[in-house]
Amino acid sequence: MGVFISLDFESSQPIYLQLIHQIIEGIAKKELQPGDPLPSVRSLAQDIGINLHTVNKAYQQLKQDGFLQIHRQKGVVIRPEGIPKADNIYKEQVQQKLRPLIAESICKDLSKEEFLTLCQTIYHDFQIGGRNDD
Amino acid sequence: MGVFISLDFESSQPIYLQLIHQIIEGIAKKELQPGDPLPSVRSLAQDIGINLHTVNKAYQQLKQDGFLQIHRQKGVVIRPEGIPKADNIYKEQVQQKLRPLIAESICKDLSKEEFLTLCQTIYHDFQIGGRNDD
Numbered sequence: 001m002g003v004f005i006s007l008d009f010e011s012s013q014p015i016y017l018q019l020i021h022q023i024i025e026g027i028a029k030k031e032l033q034p035g036d037p038l039p040s041v042r043s044l045a046q047d048i049g050i051n052l053h054t055v056n057k058a059y060q061q062l063k064q065d066g067f068l069q070i071h072r073q074k075g076v077v078i079r080p081e082g083i084p085k086a087d088n089i090y091k092e093q094v095q096q097k098l099r100p101l102i103a104e105s106i107c108k109d110l111s112k113e114e115f116l117t118l119c120q121t122i123y124h125d126f127q128i129g130g131r132n133d134d
Numbered sequence: 135m136g137v138f139i140s141l142d143f144e145s146s147q148p149i150y151l152q153l154i155h156q157i158i159e160g161i162a163k164k165e166l167q168p169g170d171p172l173p174s175v176r177s178l179a180q181d182i183g184i185n186l187h188t189v190n191k192a193y194q195q196l197k198q199d200g201f202l203q204i205h206r207q208k209g210v211v212i213r214p215e216g217i218p219k220a221d222n223i224y225k226e227q228v229q230q231k232l233r234p235l236i237a238e239s240i241c242k243d244l245s246k247e248e249f250l251t252l253c254q255t256i257y258h259d260f261q262i263g264g265r266n267d268d
Contacts (some may be wrong), residue, residue: 021234028237038240067241086167086244094244097235099154101228102256105163110220110228112257116250118229120238124244 005048015050019058026066027078028126034083038068038076141183149184154194158201161212162260168217172202172210 001020007018028034030126038084039047039061045055057078070076105115141152160166163207173181177190193210196202200218204210220228239249 021237024234028240083241083243085172086239086242086248088227091240091244091248091252094235094239094249095256098253099256100158101231102253103155103159103260105220105228106162106257106260107158107217108220108224109217110225112254114220114225116253117237118225119232119250119253120246122229122233123240126168126237126240 005044007048007050016061018056019050020061021063023058024052027067027083032078034078035080036078038078042076070106092122139178141182148193150188150195153184154187154195157192157196159260161201161217166212168212169214170212170215172212174209 005019007022009015011018011052023032023038032038038044041055043054043057055086057071058123063070065074066079069079070074102115139153139156141149141156143149157166157172164226166172172178174191174194193202193204195268197204200209200241203213213224236249
């Protein structure tokens with residue numbers, strides 16, 4: 001149960017963002033389910049050897065985006081009511097993030113079909129990654 | 135000829151990144167062609183009312199990624215030999231950027247079909263946006 005956090009300290013991507021992405025991937029793969037507990041800020045920071053503030057920044061962002069609940073007593077859990085469903089505002093945000101990526105791909109002569117295949121491959125990964133061993 | 139730069143100073147996205155994205159979109163839409171000149175760092179900074187260093191950061195990144203050439207005499211031009219084609223390293227980079235976006239969409243119950251439709255819509259925009267009025 002739970003999710004294995006692996007960070008790349010050589011990456012140009014900030015550590016708090018890597019942490020956010022890994023927790024979200026854990027939820028997408030159903031390794032983390034609604035109500036599942038996460039380590040406290042302090043213990044996660046200690047376990048993976050990063051700053052308290054880095055973990056806190058990630059947790060706060062995940063809370064704000066509806067992935068986590070943070071209770072003073074119960075601790076940190078994946079939002080028990082489930083993750084808020086995609087609405088039109090969310091879809092626009094996705095498009096805003098996709099847009100520069102697609103523009104760049106067009107410039108570099110990556111065809112639409114190739115781009116969509118890259119997406120499909122990732123969806124495939126997440127399906128295989130989704131474990132149901134309980 | 136050229137590309138109209140419009141920046142959102144309220145956005146959480148850094149200005150230099152917005153500038154990079156708009157120039158890349160201009161190339162994707164063929165509003166900017168290989169060899170086309172861009173304003174100097176100084177004059178672009180002045181025209182849109184932003185810091186010299188912000189423009190410089192965007193130009194340097196675009197140069198590094200093969201979109202621009204910067205000559206001391208000839209000035210800044212879209213890479214005359216064309217933009218480097220997508221290779222396997224580039225495709226992996228695209229997947230690394232798509233991955234958290236797709237993970238998040240799965241968490242939020244956005245279906246694969248809906249996600250791919252969002253991609254298709256953007257491709258459609260770029261086709262319509264591509265002007266051939268010379």
